[in-house]
Amino acid sequence: MSSYSSSNILKLLIALLICGLLSTPLLGQSLFIEEAESTVVIQRDNLVRAKAEALKDAKAQVILQAVGRFLDFNSTVSLKPLLQQHFLEQPDFFIESIRVISEGNTSDLTEFTLKIETQIFRSRLLSAFRKLGLPTQEERISSRDVFLFYDADNALRQTKVLDKFLAQLQTRLRPYRIRPKVIIIENRNLTLADGLTARLDLLANKTTVNSDGTALALLELKLRLSPQPEQSQQGKLSAQLIFWSQKADIPESSRSATRVRAKLSYTSWQTEEIIPQILDKLLLEWTPVILKTLEMDQGLAEQLKLKFKGIPGPIEEQLLIKTLFQNNPRWEKLNLATISSKYLTYQALYLGKQGTILREFNAPPEAPFRITSVYWENTFLVIEVKWKEIPATLEPFLNTLLESGLVESESPEEELLQPNLKVPLRTLKQTYSLPLTSSVYDHIRHRGDSTLFRIDAPVDNETKEANNVLSLSWSRLGKTNLRPKLTLFDQDRKRIKSYRLGKKKKFKFKFKMPEGNQTFYLRIADEVGFLEDVTGSYQSFRYVLSVD
Template sequence: MNKYRLSIIRIISTAFLFLGLLSAPLMGQSLLVEQAESTIEIKQDNLVRAKAEALKTAKGNVVLQAVARFLDFESMIYLKPLLIQQFFEHPDFYIESIRVISEGNTADLTEFTLNIETRIFHSRLLAAFRKLGLVTEQERIPFMDVYLIYDADHALRQTRVLNLFLEQLQIRLRPYRIRTRVILTKGRKLPIEAGLPARLALLPLKSAEKRNGTNVALLELKLRLSPQPEKSPQGKLIAQLIFWSQKRDFSESSISTTMATAEISYKTWNTNVIIPEILDQLLLQWTPVMQHIVTVNQVSGAQVKLKFKGLPGPIEEQQLIKTLFRNNPRWKKLSLDTISSNFVSYKALFLGPLKQIIQEFRSPKNAPFRITSVNWEDNDLVVQVEWNEVPMPLELFETTLTDDVFSEIDSEENYIPEPEYQVPLRTFKQTFKLPFAKAVYDHIRHRGDSTLFRIEVPKNMNVNEENKLINLAWFRLGTTHLNPELTIFDQNRNRKKSYLLRRRKQFTFQYRIPVGQEAFYLRISDEVGFLKGVAGSYQSFHYVLTAN
């Protein structure tokens, strides 16, 4: 395996090492924050060229790390050629901004290392997934069964070769949520010119009633060797993956097929090497085929009324809706219908088969809620939710601030407490428990970003029920063009008060916890929130927060 292939696998493995330690990103955020590092050999003392190559590699690495948020590790490995082509080689389209954290070369000028932090367009990554026909790991879309006709030369129908081909193909189809039902031609001639009827005739009898319909996805894998192995040890393998359309107005085979073709030459046949290699070449070409398969099971859509019960408040409602629907192409035209004291209802268009709609409401992994029941009541689909939010832990503070920002903390005239903890950089921003009498650092990275803290009186403090008065202090660091806003919610997430700070750099305030309650919430955000197309400098702010 060459150095380039090893480096790409290392990139993917590193991405999953980070992501395994951290939670998933909030789907509602428009930008993803990622860091990456690259080290490049300095050739012929050309430091300028090494810097350019390091930046290009780091940008590719950071976009691949963002992609790894949406695919499991195995999919990242087996789709590697496609992901490199789509994301690693063209990273600039996905990157909104870049900040250089550190850079430098070794003393002997043999290597240059660059470390960057980027903000990546969440929407553009998802658009690329749609274009490729890929399904993200977060989407609860069931597998679609398709028929796969395996038409191969005699040498490629031998058990070991056949099984490896089908196994490797299925692994690469899994991220598309495609599951194959294999039909063997058993040596019968099946030329393209024979058209769709010759393929439909091979389907099992139990599928006969579907042969005239349009709801059966039909693929064909053609494999040809030239020359045959018994004539020469070296040769060429040609692979074709064909989608056969069953639309009635497509009578000619040239119109009714969408085809991906790949070929490789070999000096000696090695099954374990050649099969993965030809499939890797094929997947670089098969995107049009995948796009056609997706359309087979699409229906015009059914209007559905959804009723959600068990939501504590509007913040939880927003998070639930984003988690279930924001990244799910099977739902369209979602709109709020009714708000009641014990439920909230939405209207939506469901594009999948209605018999599969209940599968859409399985409890997501790592979500702060679980779905306890889903059932039809009259014409409403009722979803019962149980909220089980656990505040996320903070991290120990690490000095990653620029010198001018960090100097404000050290300045005696500003009286800014030095942070002991920080909000994790990439953690899914659910809720963080604000420690008492400890300074916490955070960075609101763009207009749509926000942080929610849960604040409660420590149990070891002797405080009267009527005297739960909490003092809070907020200190902004550095320059910003945003308008920071602090919003207080009571224990039941009811909004109590907001403070718009505008250009203020320090602000102190108090909140008395009502009798019968043990905690309250504080959200730090921008006044406006996300504005599409708004960019520029200082579209973020740093701050330190304390509670006493």
């Protein structure tokens, strides 16, 4: 009875922990690192102003680099005005903390250079993308076909102008995964008062639904010149993008209520300049139309029961849930249902289309697991997972701690462990192979972050058995408000022992390998773990670890 109760209590505690992690974004995965260097000219020997300009430029660089993690290069270029407006006007909103790595000016006081390391809020970046209707590179969303009525003055329907206009429009729509089917309106004045019916009449011989039966969105682009180019070289170009609602039981006057406008004045008609300028102005306004268009592609919310098989432990479970669901707008209200020794079950709302559910479970190549099978089993969608055990290699640590700015100059050299390896900077950490008689530098960057090392014990050539006593040494660098924790696991990833280090700066211990083991794992983490609404200084720690 006692064993049964202990087992159930343990399962309940694990369930509560994981439910808590899933109720909010995983804070341990919500920050990532970006570095940037900026060099500015010192004007009139004003070094203070130069520092401010360098910092402003460096912050803009890290935000654009961060955006580049989620958008491909071509999308970043085509949406540049929009990205500048929403990400660069208030860059501090996306930055959790800044550390100055180096700064200095030239001897003749002509230039000032600043290099910074920042921690970026992943969740705030993603929220901004959601508000703009922009999917990220990671999201497995196919392109959506929409009808686009092109209603323009005669001068803007000429082949030379029309081809350039539509090509550049498509370039700006491509990041949204929107693919327009263009219907050119010729020789008729189609007004808003003519309503939705007049537009549908133009599609009489065309397929107006997707393969799943949902209607294609209807957009209309109106372009008007005033005066016409043949009357004057100077003039104004006005653009209007309209979303036509096809919902039943709404007033006709409300069907074109979602529309945006842009205007451009010019002194002479230059096609190569005017087309990108008016489209960039429209780009800054068209988000409401884009969001309405994307709503047309959403399916009805469906409650699903998911069963995962092959997940070895809670840490791996967190990584899998983050990889598959955290950056996927088609899933909501994901909740843990049951824990079993052979599987885990979840409940979730799926907002995508019924026929695309199975395609949701394709792990990216860099994921630490692969999905071997997805199938229906009664009312459960079963996802079988195989975890990859391919330890990543550590990078060489080329400078001294002093040269890297990780210790103060007055620190006694004899007390420092000089690392020869370091953990690579990555958003999603892997298991790292740590050779014996080596030292590694690492940075636990925020609450909930952790690093897992795999360590292989040396084998005696005569007995062919592993040397079973190892010495480990850990030293923290600098201040922290976190409480470091070391946890040892055997070769099957079963926990052996944990050490809570609290405010200790140094810790040494000897470890006796379990009989029959030639490998063990060591995890460095924050004792407190995942907390909500934690910001500010020293919410991280740096350390050096050595194993002999």
